[in-house]
Amino acid sequence: MNSNKYATLRTQAIGLRRAGKSRREIKAILGIASDQTLGDALRGEPPPAWTRRPNAKDEVRARARALREEGRDYDEIAARLGVSKSSVSLWVRDLPTPARLSYEECRNRSVEGTRKYWAVERPARAAARAATRNAAAAQIGEITDREVLLIGAIAYWWEGTKSKPYRRHECVVFVNSDPALILLFLRFAATAGCVPSQFVFRVHIHENADIEAAQRFWLRTTGASPDQFRTPTLKRHNPKTLRKKVGAEYYGCLRIDVLKSGDLYRRIEGWVTGITSAASSSG
Numbered sequence: 001m002n003s004n005k006y007a008t009l010r011t012q013a014i015g016l017r018r019a020g021k022s023r024r025e026i027k028a029i030l031g032i033a034s035d036q037t038l039g040d041a042l043r044g045e046p047p048p049a050w051t052r053r054p055n056a057k058d059e060v061r062a063r064a065r066a067l068r069e070e071g072r073d074y075d076e077i078a079a080r081l082g083v084s085k086s087s088v089s090l091w092v093r094d095l096p097t098p099a100r101l102s103y104e105e106c107r108n109r110s111v112e113g114t115r116k117y118w119a120v121e122r123p124a125r126a127a128a129r130a131a132t133r134n135a136a137a138a139q140i141g142e143i144t145d146r147e148v149l150l151i152g153a154i155a156y157w158w159e160g161t162k163s164k165p166y167r168r169h170e171c172v173v174f175v176n177s178d179p180a181l182i183l184l185f186l187r188f189a190a191t192a193g194c195v196p197s198q199f200v201f202r203v204h205i206h207e208n209a210d211i212e213a214a215q216r217f218w219l220r221t222t223g224a225s226p227d228q229f230r231t232p233t234l235k236r237h238n239p240k241t242l243r244k245k246v247g248a249e250y251y252g253c254l255r256i257d258v259l260k261s262g263d264l265y266r267r268i269e270g271w272v273t274g275i276t277s278a279a280s281s282s283g
Helices: 003-018 023-030 035-041 058-069 074-081 085-092 103-140 145-159 179-191 211-222 262-281
Strands: 172-176 199-206 233-235 253-258
Touching (some): 003 035, 023 035, 058 074, 074 085, 145 179, 172 262, 179 211, 211 253
Parallel strands (some): 199 233
Antiparallel strands (some): 172 253
């Protein structure tokens, strides 16, 4: 078909399309036998609104067309919008086929797609985790003194200093970096009958940290008096070690020695024995 005849056919086909005629009607009016010939004549001409699928949302279709114009293929558009590949084909088939992308363009596009995905997904996952934690925390409510003793005894047996057959050491020493666990231990000790004057505190921290800030932090956390705090124990800094706990919010660990605590230690040992025995025999 020469160029003049094709231009005339294209003008007529587009005019009929804009007048609301279907592809079948246009073929009949213009005497076109081939679908490909009609497709070429209508290339670039968007289909009229009535040809859209009734259940296709306009905004989704518009996004599909925009993605196609960016050079996205059918699979990528379908995955991005959560629709079928056939729907994408229906919405964008009149648009020209995008040129093949280079390896570098494909790689950059993949990186950008991953970034956009996680920009949405990461907050959603964080919100889901927070909801689970909050729901679990709400199940606990207030705890009794008996429950404090049970929890505190187990926490101490995990984290506290224990006597060994080869080294008898029946005194209570608790070390931790978590302020919440430190406060739990202090409440546990108080519930078990200890008084504030029995507590001696010592900060254990790396020598290149802000030692004074750490002292102030643990003073505020415990509510103890400054004379209960001993000289901090400093750990030598090893440049070859890649430590995660660094920066302005690194306060080291707090060691709590409970004076005259031999009897408390033996009670903790007994409570833990009772708890583990009861748990293993139940059910």
